[in-house]
Amino acid sequence: MPDNQLEKQIQDLMSGFELQPGAGAWTNIQQAITQPRRKRRVFAWWWLSGLLLLGTGWAWFYYEQHKAGPAAAATQTTATQNNTGLPQVPEPASKSAADEPNANIGTTQDATTAGVPANKEVLAETAPGNGVQATAGDAAVMRGQHNNNNPHAAVVANAAGIGNNVVLTPAAAYIDSTVQDPAMYGSVLRNMAGLLHPETLLPGLEANQLNPFQPLQVPGEPHIQVKQPHKHGWQLMPTAGAGVSAVALVTRTANNQNSGLSFSVPPYSDYLNLTPSNGNSSAVIPGATANTSGFSWQAGVLLDRTFSDKWSVESGLLYQYSSFNAVFNYRVPSGQLYQSLQQHSKYHIHAIDVPLLLHWKALSVLGFSGGLMNGFVITANGRSTSTVATTTAFTTKTASIKSLMHTYQPAFYFSPDVPLRTGHLQWRIAPYLQYGIGSAFKITGNQGQRLWQTGVNVVLTGW
Amino acid sequence: MTDNSRLIAACLAGDVAAQEQLYKTFAGQMMAICYRYTKSVTDAQDVLQEGFINVFRCLHQYKGGGELGAWIRRIMVNAALNYLKQTKRYQGDMVLTDDYMHPVSGDDPVINLSAKELADLIRQLPSGYQTIFNLHAVEGYSHVEIAGMMGISESTSRSQYMRARTLLATWITKYDADATKKMNYAG
Numbered sequence: 001m002p003d004n005q006l007e008k009q010i011q012d013l014m015s016g017f018e019l020q021p022g023a024g025a026w027t028n029i030q031q032a033i034t035q036p037r038r039k040r041r042v043f044a045w046w047w048l049s050g051l052l053l054l055g056t057g058w059a060w061f062y063y064e065q066h067k068a069g070p071a072a073a074a075t076q077t078t079a080t081q082n083n084t085g086l087p088q089v090p091e092p093a094s095k096s097a098a099d100e101p102n103a104n105i106g107t108t109q110d111a112t113t114a115g116v117p118a119n120k121e122v123l124a125e126t127a128p129g130n131g132v133q134a135t136a137g138d139a140a141v142m143r144g145q146h147n148n149n150n151p152h153a154a155v156v157a158n159a160a161g162i163g164n165n166v167v168l169t170p171a172a173a174y175i176d177s178t179v180q181d182p183a184m185y186g187s188v189l190r191n192m193a194g195l196l197h198p199e200t201l202l203p204g205l206e207a208n209q210l211n212p213f214q215p216l217q218v219p220g221e222p223h224i225q226v227k228q229p230h231k232h233g234w235q236l237m238p239t240a241g242a243g244v245s246a247v248a249l250v251t252r253t254a255n256n257q258n259s260g261l262s263f264s265v266p267p268y269s270d271y272l273n274l275t276p277s278n279g280n281s282s283a284v285i286p287g288a289t290a291n292t293s294g295f296s297w298q299a300g301v302l303l304d305r306t307f308s309d310k311w312s313v314e315s316g317l318l319y320q321y322s323s324f325n326a327v328f329n330y331r332v333p334s335g336q337l338y339q340s341l342q343q344h345s346k347y348h349i350h351a352i353d354v355p356l357l358l359h360w361k362a363l364s365v366l367g368f369s370g371g372l373m374n375g376f377v378i379t380a381n382g383r384s385t386s387t388v389a390t391t392t393a394f395t396t397k398t399a400s401i402k403s404l405m406h407t408y409q410p411a412f413y414f415s416p417d418v419p420l421r422t423g424h425l426q427w428r429i430a431p432y433l434q435y436g437i438g439s440a441f442k443i444t445g446n447q448g449q450r451l452w453q454t455g456v457n458v459v460l461t462g463w
Numbered sequence: 464m465t466d467n468s469r470l471i472a473a474c475l476a477g478d479v480a481a482q483e484q485l486y487k488t489f490a491g492q493m494m495a496i497c498y499r500y501t502k503s504v505t506d507a508q509d510v511l512q513e514g515f516i517n518v519f520r521c522l523h524q525y526k527g528g529g530e531l532g533a534w535i536r537r538i539m540v541n542a543a544l545n546y547l548k549q550t551k552r553y554q555g556d557m558v559l560t561d562d563y564m565h566p567v568s569g570d571d572p573v574i575n576l577s578a579k580e581l582a583d584l585i586r587q588l589p590s591g592y593q594t595i596f597n598l599h600a601v602e603g604y605s606h607v608e609i610a611g612m613m614g615i616s617e618s619t620s621r622s623q624y625m626r627a628r629t630l631l632a633t634w635i636t637k638y639d640a641d642a643t644k645k646m647n648y649a650g
Contacts, residue, residue, distance in 0.1 A: 025508055
């Protein structure tokens with residue numbers, strides 16, 4: 001408290017100083033305190049922003065997946081049982097049952113599976129427009145042949161006897177990849193041995209999408225950054241993060257007809273693509289599975305330039321190491337039989353990331369960041385072991401992949417920032433969404449892929 | 464239960480008459496504070512309304528440990544600072560520069576002004592000076608506290624205050640001399 005003469009005089013004078021406000025002041029105050037608080041509206045805005053973001057992301061993703069053809073809707077089929085107890089493949093929504101001659105169960109034209117031992121796989125050829133039925137104890141896997149003149153050749157299988165799995169694949173899954181027929185539809189019924197009910201309807205087998213895998217979305221790793229609060233101008237921000245990712249069982253078809261199996265490598269949205277041993281990637285049977293698990297960490301320094309309380313830009317250099325394992329199980333046609341393939345792979349990736357981000361604080365409770373994440377893969381080392389099982393033999397191949405890459409992979413980055421206080425510490429929680437474009441980590445020459453990636457940044461801004 | 468406690472309880476219960484009574488009890492003092500921090504009566508009234516709205520919304524947080532008037536006064540000062548920060552026409556003037564450099568005087572004049580006249584002189588100071596002067600000289604905040612409240616360094620607060628003080632002392636002296644002159648002419 002100032003004890004100077006001047007301050008003392010001023011305080012003495014001011015202590016008794018009063019002024020009467022205008023007559024309308026109380027009315028205004030009374031109206032304001034009886035109305036709902038503005039803060040709630042801010043909260044609503046936050047939720048609205050989140051919903052808008054999610055909706056936009058979903059709409060974009062949906063558009064990306066469905067712009068290849070309008071036949072996607074026709075794939076939403078449901079497995080039913082007919083009065084024979086056999087599973088039945090429904091008709092596509094775009095055509096009525098009357099349009100479809102002899103597409104019901106029991107019109108078997110060609111199911112030459114007699115004599116095939118249990119637990120083995122055979123192909124059952126169908127005539128145009130007709131279904132095919134396997135007899136118990138014979139077939140484990142059947143495949144319908146497509147005919148362009150009548151593409152609705154449905155395939156149905158009965159139980160194949162104890163110990164056998166029956167896998168049905170639709171004709172549409174095996175058409176030539178150049179055929180663009182929106183009426184073609186795909187569905188797969190799996191009827192476990194001895195259990196006469198349709199068990200699984202694999203989703204997403206769409207016309208003109210012949211490959212069984214979609215690019216997978218993987219979570220990014222959380223980061224922690226440290227930013228000096230209320231400091232305008234330049235400052236260095238140490239940042240570090242680590243995380244794990246795991247993705248399992250993909251049974252969808254992919255848009256890229258020229259690739260085999262593909263999945264992303266966290267966190268760089270990279271891809272590994274495998275081509276089946278017969279070289280025909282489009283022949284991979286839908287229903288294949290992939291399991292990946294990965295670990296990655298990242299550390300570096302970001303340079304922040306804060307222009308005002310609202311605007312700042314950020315760039316820097318981050319080193320990133322990723323390690324992941326992948327296991328594939330898939331099958332490809334091999335003559336009249338199938339090959340079952342299993343592949344184990346382990347990869348180590350070293351990369352540099354150069355982000356270029358813009359931060360804008362819209363409200364005291366919400367900010368936004370956006371920009372470009374520039375990923376540069378330096379090296380990628382991989383080791384892969386594949387086991388091929390046919391009806392006659394098992395073979396194991398081991399191959400090492402070591403490649404020097406200078407792949408540039410840009411990705412758009414967007415993040416809402418929400419401030420949080422815990423005791424004396426202030427944080428900025430920033431869940432982010434990243435959309436990668438351009439070239440990717442290529443093993444077998446897959447084309448450029450796109451990928452959504454999400455994670456969270458935690459920035460320590462006050463202490 | 465004291466009168467204030469009863470009044471607060473009634474206000475929290477939504478009693479409009481009690482709320483109005485609370486407002487009327489402190490409106491005069493608080494308007495004077497708002498007047499000192501702003502450049503116009505309209506602005507002062509805006510700050511007063513915002514401050515009282517905060518008072519009623521945060522009344523449940525008042526623990527009764529200190530004087531109610533002092534608690535309301537702190538809210539009013541915060542409302543004034545927020546208003547100055549958010550109002551554009553105060554922004555240019557809030558920038559604390561050295562444009563108003565004056566030699567620091569060691570002599571403290573005797574103030575022969577009314578409270579209103581003194582408040583008017585304080586309001587003549589540039590906004591940055593005005594705010595720091597009010598916070599330190601009248602409200603009694605330390606320079607460390609002012610630095611935290613205004614997002615400036617302690618040394619800036621200290622130096623700006625000294626310049627504001629010198630400027631005000633000069634004006635008070637001049638104002639007093641002018642008044643004496645007028646009296647002499649009149650006599």
